[in-house]
Amino acid sequence: MFMTRMTRALAAFGVTLLLSTAHAQGTADDSVYRAWGEKAGIQAVMQDFVTRLQADARMAPFFKNANREHLVTQLTEQLCQQSGGPCTYKGVPMKEAHESMDIGRRDFNALVEVLQQSMEAKGIPFAAQNAMLARLAPMYRDIINRP
Ligand code: HEM
Structure with missing residues (x-):
């Protein structure tokens, strides 16, 4: 009886340890990705x-x-x-993609x-809208070519 409880406790501890290790190893925070409805949700917004x-x-x-x-x-x-999300942008870097354009602030x-x-229009929750904008905002340095 004691051993069973002990084994259970150890198993639970092991799971907790595994989960926290995965977290500590930097498993990406995908909460914004999920709030956007994952890849299909993002694609629908991009089409619009x-x-x-x-x-x-x-x-x-x-x-x-x-x-x-x-x-x-x-x-x-x-x-x-x-x-x-589980994607890697492999396109032209932002500076290069926009340098031939006359883009201002x-x-x-x-x-x-x-x-x-x-x-x-696509019903993205307000907090998730702002979180995405905050992640895109720093790109403006590479995108604008004049004040
Ligand atoms: C955070 C803001 C922006 C992001 C994330 C962004 C992202 C991108 C991406 C990923 C591409 C495709 C590059 C490739 O071909 O691999 C692109 C192309 C382009 N971007 Fe931007 N961009 C931004 C701002 C702007 C602004 C402000 C303008 C102009 C007002 C602009 C105009 C264009 C144009 C005209 C293209 C080429 C489209 C084509 O011919 O296919 N972008 N941009």
Whole structure:
């Protein structure tokens, strides 16, 4: 009887130890990824986003000739990675992808505004919207080419 209890206690301890070790080893926090509805949820927002970018008067000049499918795929990979999901963005680095464009702070802000419209339209919870924006914001240094 005693041994059984002891064995159970040890087993429980072992599981706890395993879980905490996995955590300590840096298992990614994927809470934002999950709040976005995982990869399918992110992709749905990105499809809506690219549609809006091509329709928005401020953004259309940049995106009118964009390869829609490629852009949706690359954005989905990138936001999946940024949100802690199981993806690795393998596309062109942000600086390189945008250096031939004339992008200023106002353009960046306008793009974020369009992204907010898409997140709202697709029902992304407000906290998860902000968490994603906070992870994308530092990229502006590599994306804008003038003040
Ligand atoms: C946080 C903000 C942004 C992110 C995360 C982002 C991300 C990306 C990604 C992943 C690509 C695809 C690169 C590839 O081909 O592998 C791309 C391309 C592009 N981006 Fe951005 N971008 C951002 C801001 C902007 C801004 C502010 C503009 C212009 C106002 C812009 C204009 C473009 C254009 C025109 C392309 C090329 C589309 C094509 O021809 O397929 N981006 N961006």
